[in-house]
Amino acid sequence: MKVLFLSPVGVLGGAERSLLDMVEAVRAERPGCELSALACADGPLVQRLGEVGVQVAVRQMPESLRSIGDSEDPGALAFLRTALGSRGASLPGPSLVRYLGEVREVVRHFVPDIIHSNGIKTHLLSAALRGTGPKMVWHVRDFLSQRPVVPSLLRPLAGGVDLCLANSRAVKEDTERALPGVRCEVVYNGIDVAAFRPAPGQDQAASPAPFRVGLLGTFARWKGHELFLRATAHYRARFADEPAVSFHVVGGAIYETSNSQVSLPELEALADALGVRGCVTFHPFTESPERSICGLDLVVNASTRPEPFGRTIVEGMACARPVLAPAAGGPLEIVEPGRTGWLFEPGSAKALASAIHAAACSSPEARAQMGARARQAVESRFTRRELGRSLVAAYDACRP
Ligand code: GLC
Numbered sequence: 001m002k003v004l005f006l007s008p009v010g011v012l013g014g015a016e017r018s019l020l021d022m023v024e025a026v027r028a029e030r031p032g033c034e035l036s037a038l039a040c041a042d043g044p045l046v047q048r049l050g051e052v053g054v055q056v057a058v059r060q061m062p063e064s065l066r067s068i069g070d071s072e073d074p075g076a077l078a079f080l081r082t083a084l085g086s087r088g089a090s091l092p093g094p095s096l097v098r099y100l101g102e103v104r105e106v107v108r109h110f111v112p113d114i115i116h117s118n119g120i121k122t123h124l125l126s127a128a129l130r131g132t133g134p135k136m137v138w139h140v141r142d143f144l145s146q147r148p149v150v151p152s153l154l155r156p157l158a159g160g161v162d163l164c165l166a167n168s169r170a171v172k173e174d175t176e177r178a179l180p181g182v183r184c185e186v187v188y189n190g191i192d193v194a195a196f197r198p199a200p201g202q203d204q205a206a207s208p209a210p211f212r213v214g215l216l217g218t219f220a221r222w223k224g225h226e227l228f229l230r231a232t233a234h235y236r237a238r239f240a241d242e243p244a245v246s247f248h249v250v251g252g253a254i255y256e257t258s259n260s261q262v263s264l265p266e267l268e269a270l271a272d273a274l275g276v277r278g279c280v281t282f283h284p285f286t287e288s289p290e291r292s293i294c295g296l297d298l299v300v301n302a303s304t305r306p307e308p309f310g311r312t313i314v315e316g317m318a319c320a321r322p323v324l325a326p327a328a329g330g331p332l333e334i335v336e337p338g339r340t341g342w343l344f345e346p347g348s349a350k351a352l353a354s355a356i357h358a359a360a361c362s363s364p365e366a367r368a369q370m371g372a373r374a375r376q377a378v379e380s381r382f383t384r385r386e387l388g389r390s391l392v393a394a395y396d397a398c399r400p
Contacts, residue, residue: 001395002034004112004134006122010043010058011254012287013218014311015141018167018189019118020048021384022391025190029388036110038103040065040122044287057106062095065121100128107132114395120150127157135162135398139187140171141308143329144178151178158182162398165391167309168330185394188333189311190387191318193379198320198371199294211360214248214296216289216312219261224302224326225249226262226270227349231302233274234353243360247276250292252285293319297367298359301325304347310334317341318378320371324355334382340374 003026007019019037026033035054039046040061049056107115107129116137117123123138130136138161144151155178158164164184166172172184217223232247253261264282271277286292289312293299299316301307306329313334316323325331326346335341342359345351359367 001030001032001114001399002036002110002112003114003116003395004107004110005035005037005054006115006117006119006126007037007039007045008041008061008119008121009255010039010041010045012044012048013254014309015118016045018141018311019045020052021190021192021387022116023049023052023054024192025384025388026391026395027388028384029392033392036112038106038122040125055110057109059099059102059106061121062099065096065099065124100125103128104132107134113399120144120147120154123154123161124157127160130160135395136160137163137165137394137398139165139167140175140184141167143171143174143306143308145174146305155179163394165394168333170306170329170333171308185390187387187390187394188382189309189314190382190384191311191314191378193318193383196290196293196315196318196378198375199290210244210246211298212246212248212296213298213300213356213360214250214292215300215302216250216292216315217301218251218255218285219253219263219267220255221260221262222303222305223251224304225267227304227347227352228300228302229267229270229274229276229280230349231352231356232271232276232280234349235356236276236279238350238353239357241279245279245356245360247280248283248292248296249280250283250286250289254285289315290319293321296321298356299323300352300356301331302352303329305329306346307331313341314378314382317371317374318382320368320375322359322367322370323374324352324359334377336377340370340377 023035037049037054037056039056039058042058046056046058103125112134114137115134117126118139126136158179164175164182165187166175166184169186172186175184215228253263271280293316299321301310301313309330313323313325313331323341325335325343327343328346335343337343342355344355
């Protein structure tokens with residue numbers, strides 16, 4: 001069986017790290033399977049795929065497609081809609097026509113049985129691949145119905161899709177609403193439990209050491225950095241920093257989409273304005289988040305929109321760290337509150353501050369037990385092994 005993965009980006013966000021996991025998982029489950037990839041931009045994802053022996057073709061997306069992000073710039077979208085011919089009769093822009101030709105050429109070269117698209121922009125592109133032979137799988141990692149224009153762009157194309165995979169039950173339900181009639185199955189992310197494993201934290205010079213609370217992720221606006229900083233301010237005001245907590249933000253603006261990300265200067269200015277600059281440390285984006293996680297006592301997810309899945313939560317749990325996430329979307333399927341982590345009221349900085357306080361006040365033994373249960377939960381539900389089984393079964397089911 002030959003699978004061609006399509007990635008809209010070349011950076012290593014959650015969806016792309018999940019793509020690397022899928023490669024390893026499918027290979028382990030079906031060793032003869034031939035895997036290749038088309039990335040619409042160069043970057044560390046391309047390098048990592050190459051390192052694990054996946055043949056990758058990079059075809060740089062035209063700017064008009066590349067800059068469409070969460071903001072869904074209406075101008076770019078109108079252009080795209082016309083260009084893909086999903087509505088209106090105008091001629092496609094020449095750069096896009098050329099690009100679609102290049103993409104078709106890659107497919108002809110690899111001759112895959114399955115095309116596995118890993119992002120909205122490549123779902124759109126896959127329209128140009130209709131009739132080239134392979135079965136089409138869309139991996140949905142977003143709540144499509146929350147996007148203003150995307151559902152109406154995807155709907156007319158969904159007829160050509162053999163199977164949608166959703167990264168959580170919540171996303172499956174949403175996909176079925178947004179794209180009526182599609183076949184959709186849940187495939188949870190599976191992570192490398194050998195890399196994400198319990199390891200001692202960094203040496204703590206300060207004595208008594210502060211309780212270390214961290215938010216890891218890309219700088220997409222909805223990932224809740226602002227909420228996290230506001231919670232920091234609440235914590236200091238309400239609990240007078242008792243017990244002492246140090247706050248950490250790990251990540252960066254890695255995507256090219258306009259307006260949809262916060263910048264480091266913006267976050268620093270907000271921290272200044274809130275008077276918490278001194279107790280928040282900003283750490284750069286890392287390709288090895290496991291090290292950052294093991295330096296923390298509590299892993300926070302502060303997303304202000306429901307998280308489709310919430311990979312960093314599972315990574316924190318795999319490292320036997322207590323996690324704290326909003327009670328919405330994917331986290332509701334991952335965290336068993338009070339047993340394998342904690343949940344808080346989505347969007348509430350006060351609730352987040354109180355939950356951090358409760359965690360900081362809990363005994364180290366209680367947190368260690370929670371961490372151990374969290375690790376067990378990941379080992380039984382979110383492994384690459386499980387991922388490989390589900391993916392191969394899904395591929396088999398959509399082949400004749
Ligand atoms: C997307 C989602 C995130 C998920 C990741 C991997 O980035 O926003 O919730 O963890 O994909 O599926």
